[in-house]
Amino acid sequence: MRRRWAADTISRWFAMNIMMALIVAAAMNAAFVQFAGVWAKPGIKDVGIVEQAAAVVRIIDSAPRDMRQHLAQAARGDAYSVEWFPNDEALPMFRDDTYRGVTGKLRDLIGRPNVRVLATEPGDPGIDGAPTTKYALAIDMSDGSWLRFVAPERSWGLDPWARNVLTGIFALAGSVVVGAFASRRLARPMEKFARQAQRFGADVHAPPMDTEGPLEFRMAAHAFNDMQARVKRYVADRTYMLAAISHDLRAPLTRMRLRGEFIEDEEQQHRLFRDVDDMRAMVDSALAFFRDDSEQEEATRFNLSELVNTVVDNFRDAGSDVTFHPCGSVAYTGRPLSLRRTFSNLVENAVKYGTRAAVTVKEAEDGIEITIDDDGPGIPDDVHEAVFRPFYRIEASRNRQTGGVGLGLAAARSAVRSHGGDIVLENRPEGGLTVRVRLPVFEGAIAFAASHSRAPPAL
Secondary structure, three states: HHHHHHHOOOHHHHHHHHHHHHHHHHHHHEEEEEEEHHHHHOOOHHHHOHHHHHHHHHHHHHHOHHHHHHHHOOOOOOEEEEEEEOHHHHHOOOOOOOOOOOOOHHHHHHOOOOOOOEEEEOOOOOOOOEOOOEEEEEOOOOOOEEEEOOOOOOOOOHHHHHHHHHHHHHHHHHHHHHHHHHHHHHHHHHHHHHHHHHHHHHOOOOOOOOOOHHHHHHHHHHHHHHHHHHHHHHHHHHHHHHHHHHHHHHHHHHHHHHOOOOOHHHHHHHHHHHHHEEEEEEEEHHHHHHHOHHOOOOOOEEHHHHHHHHHHHHHHHHOEEEEEEEOOOEEEEOOOHHHHHHHHHHHHHHHHOOOOEEEEEEEOOEEEEEEEOOOOOOOHHHHHOHOOOOOOOOOOOOOOHHOOOOOOHHHHHHHHOOOOOOEEEEEOOOOOOOEEEEOOOOOHHHHHHHHOOOOOOOO
């Protein structure tokens, strides 16, 4: 296994991708240079006059000298013109010997190893120093005379500066494309690792991480999966233990109430029964909290605005002062019953401690935001996080009728975080409290919710 993986390390990925990028960029550049060279400014051997010129030279060179001028005029065509010059002194357009790689080919085609060849291409300096605009090819005859072949002017050609700039732009674009592809291939395993780590941060029951990519990423994924399995076992064991303790407390509470029936002092008996009822309520709430019944619910797609509106209508029917400000239809994938209990809990707190509740649903940049405003006294800033701890209550009397058990906000935050979101508290400048619920809408949100649909172990 180690030998098989050894060739698939990040260093090898980098080396292979850089090598591939260089090879592909060089190949694309060479292909473009070849194409652009022929299209914009081909060499004289690529314009198609070399073979025809050799054939004409052989015919005219075998003819008498006094007939060569007429034969040259007769050899003219649409592709090139032909002129005969009795000597090299009468030969124009050539500043110096420029062979352009066609001399050897012409010598083979003509059959004279010592033949002289002169050539010019568009852009070459002419006799007067100005750049020429034609292709020209001059070949000497066996008697010292010359034949000159001139191709038509190329009006669609590019000058060397424009050609070099165009070639450089293409090479740069090709390198960018190949580099982007290579870097994307290298970054894909890291991005996937980060997304799965984010899923686990929001959902302890997220599925294990896929072990793919280079060796280092696979090793990290294996270590991450082992850590995730240990955390899941720890959370499950702790939840099972706390739920079992809460369940076992019911028996002694029942015995305490039965024994309280034998107390003759009615006042003491009433106090005992009240304490027993408070403890039973706390145990029942704790048991429901630890079991987390919402995990038994399947994730579905539903209208979040309609769900919140249903919660608001229930409180209105009960006579509570609750208003709702929707932003239209908002589709969401999650566990509707769990979120319904969450919003019911938050609206109930707003009505109970702040006399009224104003609920707003709106779409944010990274998801959906639900706010619940009230006109109550608010909560001190230094306990905004403490109120989310189980059994924490600001109200000091420990009276369930005024302070509750202390699990409502903890259960609400647990439900929202199981969807990948969060709950924050803010004191309003004009007085009162704002509870801000943020639910993300992203690719992993469905997986967050779906992974929580597995039923917990029976207690």
